[in-house]
Amino acid sequence: MLEQMQVRDTRKRPLRDLRISVTDKCNFRCRYCMPAEIFGPEFEFLPQHKLLSFEEITRLTQIFTALGVRKIRITGGEPLVRRDLPELIRMIRKIEDVHDIAMTTNGSLLARHAQALKEAGLDRVTVSLDSLDNERFGMLNGRGYPVDAVLDGIRAAAEAGLGVKINMVVQRGVNDQDILPMARYFREQGHTLRFIEFMDVGNSNGWKLDQVVPSSEIVRMIGAEMPLVPVEANYFGEVASRYRYEGSDQEIGLISSVTQAFCSTCTRARLSAEGKMYNCLFASAGYDLREPLRSGRSDEEIQEQIRAIWEKRDERYSEERLDETPGLQKRPKVEMSHIGG
């Protein structure tokens, strides 16, 4: 029986969320994530034996919950290209301390799997969609996938009873003309749409500010047509700032990873498909948990290892970028003691 504890890092941030990548493969080739020139036919993805099995993922998830994790997000690559994914959801659902299981998906395979995912115990999906314009979307996803395939997936998820949010990564000069059409459409559909500032993932020095549309600009743009009212945060460490349309409960969210970094309340650990634990989205190295899993270590030993990794955690990449980048406003940091963290 594992000892239950709430582990905290060097900045007193509790470990609350685990984001699990179940595959490094994807059927899309989004330019900002897996550009086709690099992820071409020759690219070597992880062989099956290097991927964590469902049993291994479930075992680690159980151990993570003993350290404070309550929220699980299944991601990738594209999680729905991993075979039998509902089986993994079913296994994670059985872990008592898991309060919320969400999945981030590009939506293209969702229509086929939504019902099975719901039956397996998935609570909600976040569907990524950067444009409603077929031509632009086909170019953005690098494979010519039509918008309708994703909209069908969204519909199927809602019909199956899954919670649905939509994430749109906004890039200036690429899809900023889609902000208003997306806001109008998803307002009508009754789904929360979140706008994500484009991040230069993996590049730490300086920032191409001209590619980023700051959240404040998006709020002004939408508010001019459909008046918005700010909404209080739902929970400690909530990533999105939320607004509702005046006169209704329908919301939008803004994820300002660039202009208003939220590292001071970051409670997220990440587990890669090959079993490495990362303390930050921008970390350059992870900590291997697959070897201890496969070499017969006990749950207690692995728990101790994860505890030590989190307790050493000092990462705050986006805040450092904010500090280092001329032209980006620093925001005052929220003290944990003020918000009961």
Ligand SMILES: Nc1nc2c(ncn2[C@@H]2O[C@H](COP(=O)(O)OP(=O)(O)OP(=O)(O)O)[C@@H](O)[C@H]2O)c(=O)[nH]1
């Ligand atoms: N820099 C940074 N960006 C993040 C982090 N977590 C999420 N993001 C960005 O926010 C986007 C949306 O992530 P989600 O998992 O949908 O956001 P979330 O707020 O955790 O989702 P909810 O659980 O629905 O509130 C990601 O695609 C990233 O671009 C993080 O820890 N650091």
Ligand SMILES: C[S@@+](CC[C@H](N)C(=O)[O-])C[C@H]1O[C@@H](n2cnc3c(N)ncnc32)[C@H](O)[C@@H]1O
């Ligand atoms: C890496 S994908 C994995 C899950 C799934 N394939 C999908 O696209 O939803 C997770 C999210 O990261 C976002 N993302 C990828 N690269 C990004 C970047 N450079 N800046 C901001 N968000 C990014 C994607 O748009 C997507 O919403």
Ligand code: SF4
């Ligand atoms: S669909 Fe997701 S994982 Fe695939 S390339 Fe696009 S952002 Fe990356």
Ligand code: SF4
């Ligand atoms: S940059 Fe790193 S520390 Fe900051 S919010 Fe993102 S994952 Fe957390």
